[in-house]
Amino acid sequence: MEDDSPQERWRRRTEVPLAVGSLLFLGSYAARVLLHGMPEGWRDVCVAVTFGAWALFAVDYGVRWRMSRSGLRYIRTHWLDTLVLLLPLLRPLRVVRLYEAVQKRHGEPRLSLYARVMVYASLSALLLGFAGALAVYHHERLAPGANIRTFGDAVWWTCTTLSTVGYGDKAPVTGVGRLVAVGMMACGIGLLGAVTGSFSSWLIQVFTLEDEKRRARNQR
Known part of the structure; x- marks a missing residue:
């Protein structure tokens, strides 16, 4: 039977937004690093997108932590999510998790x-x-x-x-x-x-x- 707990419903709802946020984070960071002649206005936009993606991850982490009601034990049991929140370079890995979720939604993995x-x-x-x-x-x-x-x-x-x-x-x-x-x-x-x-x-x-x-x- 499919898990229909609040945590699982939240996870399913946030899979796509977090994956999009990961790509936006990577794209905005790449633009800031590689486009040296970028106008200041566009550079500010990239910075805003970068911090917006981080805020999206922070909200998701906080909501799931609150739903778990496990206190500090949540950090130990969800160490990968904690690292993704703290280390920006790991955020693109959410795209891999989206690929896994798409495979599951099509039934048995191909x-x-x-x-x-x-x-x-x-x-x-x-x-x-x-x-x-x-x-x-x-x-x-x-x-x-x-x-x-x-x-x-x-x-x-x-x-x-x-x-x-x-x-x-x-x-x-x-x-x-x-x-x-x-x-x-x-x-x-x-x-x-x-x-x-x-x-x-x-x-x-x-x-x-x-x-x-x-x-x-x-x-x-």
């Missing part, structure tokens, strides 16, 4: 468990990578002694960091840039582990089914 894990991990890596590249470029491009001067440099650094390769030719020198780097390293390890683990499990499942079919044919 993709297998292993394929869904790989799709979610790939989408998360793409969104986090883009947001991380924006943040590093924003704080590094004018910093003394920095070697990440263009957005292309930031994207290259993000790819090497998320993939855990660590090429080493580009590295952040500011405090904020290094903090983002630590988060990207942790996310890269987790996402890479999820993809490789799911792919390995899928291969094992395929080979197991083939062995079972071969044994069944031999017994005949």
Whole structure:
């Protein structure tokens, strides 16, 4: 039976607005960082959109916290939502949750468990990578002694960091840039582990089914 609790109804109602807010946040932040010659009026609009998206997340978090009536335990049991509220770079992940919700509304998911894990991990890596590249470029491009001067440099650094390769030719020198780097390293390890683990499990499942079919044919 479908859950029809107040918390679940609120979650269903806010899925699309929060996903739209995530995209607006990412788009407004990208415009502020990449469009250096933006008129002051448009820059103010982007700032307003950015803070408006944060306010949307804050209201949603507060309402769900109040509905839960669990006090501070809510923070521990909903740690991802807490991080999304506190760390702006994680807000685009709400788009991944919207994709999951759309899949559920169509009944049984069209993709297998292993394929869904790989799709979610790939989408998360793409969104986090883009947001991380924006943040590093924003704080590094004018910093003394920095070697990440263009957005292309930031994207290259993000790819090497998320993939855990660590090429080493580009590295952040500011405090904020290094903090983002630590988060990207942790996310890269987790996402890479999820993809490789799911792919390995899928291969094992395929080979197991083939062995079972071969044994069944031999017994005949």
